[in-house]
Amino acid sequence: MYEWVKALHVISVIAWMSGMMYLPRLFVYHAQSEVGSDKSETFKVMERRLYRGIITPAMIATWVFGLWLAFGFGIVDFSMGWMWLKAALVIALSGIHGWYGSLLRSFQQDKNTRPHTFFRAINEIPFVIAIIIVIAVIVKPF
Numbered sequence: 289m290y291e292w293v294k295a296l297h298v299i300s301v302i303a304w305m306s307g308m309m310y311l312p313r314l315f316v317y318h319a320q321s322e323v324g325s326d327k328s329e330t331f332k333v334m335e336r337r338l339y340r341g342i343i344t345p346a347m348i349a350t351w352v353f354g355l356w357l358a359f360g361f362g363i364v365d366f367s368m369g370w371m372w373l374k375a376a377l378v379i380a381l382s383g384i385h386g387w388y389g390s391l392l393r394s395f396q397q398d399k400n401t402r403p404h405t406f407f408r409a410i411n412e413i414p415f416v417i418a419i420i421i422v423i424a425v426i427v428k429p430f
Contacts, residue, residue: 290361297353301418304350307343308381308414311335311388315395315407323398335392347385354378369430377417377424384413 318331358364364371394400423429 290357290363293353293356293360297350297357300346300349300353303346304343304381304385305414305418307338307346308385308388309411311338311343311392312407312411314338315391315400316404316411318395319400319402319404319407328398332396335395339389339392343385343388347382350378351382368428370424370428373424374421377421381414381417384417 314331314335318328318335321328321331358371366372391400391402
């Protein structure tokens, strides 16, 4: 059972991170679209479906399978610093997920005031965090 839970956790993480990197890219193009245009309305649908249909369920699955791995199999040594770093970064990613949801709502209501360059910059945040998590989990540097 452990291998199945681990596989489902990794699959969930991949889906979550893919969406977390793609949503800001959609925001880039949406920010360049004229409010009320067909293009803008199409981005609203794409963003909403990505956030609600893929990213949020993937985040929930990541948490469920991750907690199951941590507490259900007794394999995590909480005295190791890498585990605490991973936990803090997953919490940070979850907060970014919620922040992306608020950005999505501003687009949905045609109230976005940020330029496309802002969304290009935040596009990299989840990837950098994911890199640190992978290194912490695989290398276990502390």
